[in-house]
Amino acid sequence: MSSTTQQAAGAKRRPARPGRSNAAKRENRTGWAFMAPFAIMFALVFILPIFWAIYSSFFRQVTEGGGAYGGGELVNKFVGLENFKYVITSANFWAGTGRVLIYTLIQVPIMIIAALALAMLIDSFVVKHISGFRLGYFLPYAIPGVVASIIWVYLYNGQISPIVKGLAALGINVDFFAKNVVLASMANITTWTFTGYNMLIFLAALQAIPHDLYEAARIDGANGFQIAMRIKLPNVRSAALLAMLLSIVGTIQLFNEPQIMSTADAGISKSYTPMMMAMSTSQGTLTPGGDGPASAIAIVMAFIAGILAMVYALVERKVNEQ
Structure with a gap:
């Protein structure tokens, strides 16, 4: 076939491309239309509050006007980084952060070990009627955190x-x-609530392990305990890291348990944890009060959570490289 004929054939085939392009564009528009409700709600309830918190953190409510006998009105005044300086230099903030770290050291390892043990028990051949056990362990997570805290405060009342x-x-x-003892009491509430949730993470990882590995191990003479230690545990390392990350980040947001328990224990102050401190600051029960200092507290805690997430990413990378 001559080059002229080939060019003519190519020219005849070219008009088909715009049709395919238009179809692809219609598919893209359809996909964006389906995603638009979620994107709009995500922006309204997640993205915009973050930007508003950052904006508010540079302002503080101050009194202007009035005379020798008081008066005046509260106005938002731009204070730059003063709110962040207040948070970083606040003894109450770091004391609350220290309590959260101690709480994490107590609660997270116990919960992760318990969740892994329950997941391996359910995944074993010993347990029958797995659905009932799985639902029973997960059921506490379905109870709202505030309600769970109220129940346990009743159970703690002497x-x-x-x-x-x-x-x-x-x-x-x-x-x-x-x-x-009060930190351990709070840790018990969180462990009771979230062990079933983390158990499902481990159970999903265990059920994703090919059963051919189990059969090969049994042929080689391995018993159930050896299969659990040498096959199951190594294959749930990524799930364990994920569960630990979610748990550690969750402890930073510790609020429900101490807030509810403070109604029965006067020793739990308004700044017992950073999140309690942020709420009390926003309500004006701590000085300086208002949305600005409260937003600064939340942003500093988000920064700490980001650092923990980076540490998690590095640990996961090293574990996967082994």
């Missing part, structure tokens, strides 16, 4: 708690609101 009365009958006197 005057009405059946647990405290039962232990007292055995000669064991326990004060769940004691200064050196």
Whole structure:
């Protein structure tokens, strides 16, 4: 075929391309139309509040006007980085952060180990009626955190708690609101609530392991314990890192448990955790009050969460390289 004939054939085929391009554009528009409701809601409830918090963190409510006997009105005044300086130099903020770190060291390892143990138990051949066990372990997560905290505050109350009365009958006197015990009491609430959630993460990782590996191990003479230690555990490392990351970031937002327990324990102050401090600051019960200092507290805590996420990414990369 001559070059002239080839060029003519190519010219005849070219008009088909715009048709395919128009179809692709229509598909793209359809996809964006389906995604638009989510994108709009995501921007309204997530993106815009972040920008508003950043904007508010540069302002502080101050009183202007009035005379020798007071008066005046509250106005938002641009203060630059003063709110962040207040947060970073606040002893209450770092004391609350320290409590959160101690809480994390107590609660996260216990919860992760318990969740992994439950997941491996359900995944084993010993347990039957897996759906019932899975639902039973996950059910506490379905209870709102505030409601769960209220339930446990009742169970911790020494005057009405059946647990405290039962232990007292055995000669064991326990004060769940004691200064050196209250963090463990909060950790128990969180562990009870989120162990089932993390158990599902581990269970999904376990069920993704090819069963051919189990059969090959049994042929080689491995028992159930050896299969669990040498096949199951190494294959859930990524799930364990994910569960630990979510748990650590969640502890930074510790709020429900201490806030509810503060109604029964006067020793839990308004700045007991950074999130409680942020709420009390926004309500004006701590000085300086207002949205500006509260937003600065939230941003500093978000920055700390970002650092933890970076550490997680580095650890995960090293684990995957091994």
